[in-house]
Amino acid sequence: MSLIGLSHKDLLSIDQLNVDEINLILDTADSLKEISKREIKKVPTLRGKTIVNFFYEPSTRTKTSFEIAAKRLSADTVSLSASTSSMVKGETLIDTAKNLQAMNPDLIVIRHSSSGAPHLLARHVEAGVINAGDGINEHPTQALLDMLTIREKKGEIAGLRVAIIGDIAHSRVARSNVIGLRKMGAHVTVCGPPTMMPMGVGELGVDVQYDIRRAVEDKDVIMVLRIQLERQAGSLFPGVREYSRFFGLNRAVLSRAKPDAIVMHPGPMNRGVEIEPEVADGPWSVILEQVANGVAVRMAVLYLLMGGSKSDDMD
C-alpha cells in the first residue's frame, strides 16, 4: 500500500474516505489496540498537542472514549460543553470556531445536534476537526469502530451480508455504516417500521425489509440500533411494546441468521426494547468489543490526523 497518511485535515464523514484510507485507519487502530493492554497504557506520540472536546449534545460514552484515546497518546485535552458554554450564548458557530482557533488547538472533536455543523467548523479553523456525531447525518468514528470489530471477527468485510435494524431515517450510526460497509464491499439490508425509513431509501444501494425475520435471514452481521425512547415513542411508532414485538431482536429471530452471525449495538442498550437480554449477552454479541475498539479507532484517527503515518514508530 502506498498510502501512508490521511489526505484531509478533518474526519467529517465516512463519505469522504476511500477504501485505502478506511483500511489505513483500521490497520493503525489494530496496532494501537495493544497499548490499552499494557502495564503503562501511554505513549508519548501526541505530547504537547491540544485536543478540544466540544460536545453540544451530552454523550458520556463517546466523549470518554475520545478522552481516554487522547490521554493514552499523551495529548492534552480540554472539554467544553454546551450547557456551560458562554461561547454559545449569542454567538454564531463561526465566531465560536474562530475563537477556538485563536487558542491554537491541534484538533477539535465536535458533537452537534445540527447536521453539517462539523463541516462548517472545519472550514473556519486550521485545526483538524473530528465529527463525533452531527444531527442525523454521520458518526464516522462509530462506523469505523464497527468495521474494525466486524473485520476482527470475520476476517474481511467484503462479501459479508449485514442487516441494520431500527430507525434508519434518523440514525447517523446507520447512515455512516451503510456508506462505509458498502464502500468496503459488504451487502447491506436495512429494516425498520415504514415511518423510520428514509425517503428514497431505494437509492441507497441497500435492500429494504419491513419484516425483521426476513431481514436477518442468512446474515453474517446483525446491527441493532438504539431506539431513542424519549424522542420517538408515540410519534414514529405506536409504542415500546409494539416496537419490541415487531422489531426487537430476540433469540427466535436471531436463529434465522447464519449460525456464526455476530450481533452489534452502538449502546446504550434498551434491554427488552430493541434487543432482548438473551441476545445482548449471548456468545454472538460483540457489543463490548465495539466499546474497546472505539478507544483504538479514536487513537488511530487522532494519530493519523495529526500527521502520523503507518511507518512511524509508536513508542
Add this chain to the structure above:
Amino acid sequence: MSLIGLSHKDLLSIDQLNVDEINLILDTADSLKEISKREIKKVPTLRGKTIVNFFYEPSTRTKTSFEIAAKRLSADTVSLSASTSSMVKGETLIDTAKNLQAMNPDLIVIRHSSSGAPHLLARHVEAGVINAGDGINEHPTQALLDMLTIREKKGEIAGLRVAIIGDIAHSRVARSNVIGLRKMGAHVTVCGPPTMMPMGVGELGVDVQYDIRRAVEDKDVIMVLRIQLERQAGSLFPGVREYSRFFGLNRAVLSRAKPDAIVMHPGPMNRGVEIEPEVADGPWSVILEQVANGVAVRMAVLYLLMGGSKSDDMD
C-alpha cells in the same frame, strides 16, 4: 509486619479490611503526605494508569480530593457525572460497568446514592473499584482519613474514647467510622435524636447516648456529623433551631470532654447548626487536617490497589 500489599482489588468498605490492612494504608498515607508539600508535588508512580471518577451524586470535595491524589501520582483521570451521563439513560449499572471495563481503566472511583452499587460494579469489572460513598452504607476513605488524623494527634487509636454526634442512622461516615474505630480498638459512643438512631443500634458494640453532654464526657475525640438540612429538616427533627440547641457542639458542651480532646467534622459544615463557630475554629479543631489527610489517604489507596507495596520506591 509481613503484609506488603492489600488483598483485594477493590476498596468497598472498612468492613472488608483487617487491622493490618488499615495500618498499611495509614502508614503509606503517612509517607505519601510529604509529596503534597514538595516544590514539585508529583511522583511518576502511576504514570500510564487510567482512573475513572464516576460520581452519580455531586461531591466536589471528595471528587477533588481523589483527582488531586491521582494527579500527584501521575495517573490519568477521566470524570463522568450522572447528570451528563448518557451511559445512565436506559442502561443498567451492570451494562455501564461492562462498558467502562471495555475501555480498560485501572481503577474506578464511584459514588452512588444506592447502598451496594460499588459492590455490584466491582463484581462486573476487572478494574479495581473504590467506594467513594454509597447511599447510607459506607464511605471508607473518609473513615481512613479520620483514623489517620486521630492517629497523628493521639499517637494510637487503640484505647481512645470517641463520640460521634448526629444522624447516626443515615450517615455512611458514621457507619464506616464505627466499624473502623472499633477494629482499631477504640471505644465508640454514638449520640443523636432517637429518630436518627439506627434500629438495633444496641448490637453495634457502641454506647448510645441521647444527651450530648453525657456523650462527650471524658472523650478523646468528638466527631460531629453534617446535618443534611435539605433532606432532614422537618421530618426527622422539629427544626434546625431545636437540633442546634440539643445536639449542636458548643464550647460549654465541649468543656465536658477531656482537656486535650480533638474535634472533627467531615465537611461541609453548617456553622451554627451542628457545630458552633467557636468550636469549629478553636485549637482543638482538626477539621482542616482531615482535608489534607484526605488527599494522602486517597493517594495511598490508589497506590496500594494498583499493586504498590510498602517497600516500593516512591520516587
Add this chain to the structure above:
Amino acid sequence: MSLIGLSHKDLLSIDQLNVDEINLILDTADSLKEISKREIKKVPTLRGKTIVNFFYEPSTRTKTSFEIAAKRLSADTVSLSASTSSMVKGETLIDTAKNLQAMNPDLIVIRHSSSGAPHLLARHVEAGVINAGDGINEHPTQALLDMLTIREKKGEIAGLRVAIIGDIAHSRVARSNVIGLRKMGAHVTVCGPPTMMPMGVGELGVDVQYDIRRAVEDKDVIMVLRIQLERQAGSLFPGVREYSRFFGLNRAVLSRAKPDAIVMHPGPMNRGVEIEPEVADGPWSVILEQVANGVAVRMAVLYLLMGGSKSDDMD
C-alpha cells in the same frame, strides 16, 4: 529594569499593579506566545504544580483560556464549578477557601458574582489567587490581554486615545481597562447611555461622552463591550434595537476614528447589537488576536505568580 518578579502572591486587580509590573507581565506574555505556535506546545516550567479553576459563574471562554495556559506550562489543573459544588452548599467562602488550601494547591483561579470574593479568598489561603472576574469589580487578565494586543498593534500604550463603549457602570472589563490604560499613559473616553454610566464617573479621570460619534472621534482604539442581553434588556435601556441604533459600532461611526484605529471586543459578540458584522470582521478588528493573547497573558501570570522571573530559562 530591576524588577524580576511580581511583588504579590495574588493577581486580584489591575489596581494593585504598578507600571513596571504590567510591563513585566506583557513582556513575559510576549516571550511565551511563541510556545503556542510550536509543534510541541508545552514546556515543563510548572510541572508538579496544582492549579484549581474555581468558577462560580459559567465562563467557557476564560476558563478554557486558563486551562490551556496551565497545560502548556505542564501544570495539573482541577476544575470546580458552583453548580456541582457541594463545597458551596451551607459553607462560607472562607470555609471553602480553607478547605481548598488544605489540599495544597499552588494557585486558585476564581470567578465569582460578588465583587471582592477573590480578595476574601486570597486573605485565607497561602496559595496564589487569580481574579478571573468578580462581580462588577475587576477582570485583570482581560485588561492585560487587551493591553498586550494594543501594544502589539500600536507599539506603545502611552499617549494613545482609547474609547470604551457600552455599559460602563456594570462592566468589570471596562473598569480594569480604565485603570490599566490610564496607568500606562493612555487617554480614555467612556461612552454609553446615561443609565449605564457609573455614579461619579467624572472622578475616574476619563472623558465621558453620550454620543458614540463624538466618542470615537480621532481615537486609536475602540473597545466595544458586550451587552448582557439577558440581564439588561428592558431595565437599563429601552431595547436592543434602540441600543444598536444609538450605541452600536457600525462602519459610518467607525469612519470618524483615526484611519488606522483598531476595534476590540472581549467576546462573545452580539453581532448586530453592540457591533455590526462589517466592523467585527474588518481589517481593523483585533478581536481574535485578543483571544490568542489571552492564553499568552494567562501563561505569563501563572508563571510569574509561581515565582518565575524574566531571566529564567523557558525551556
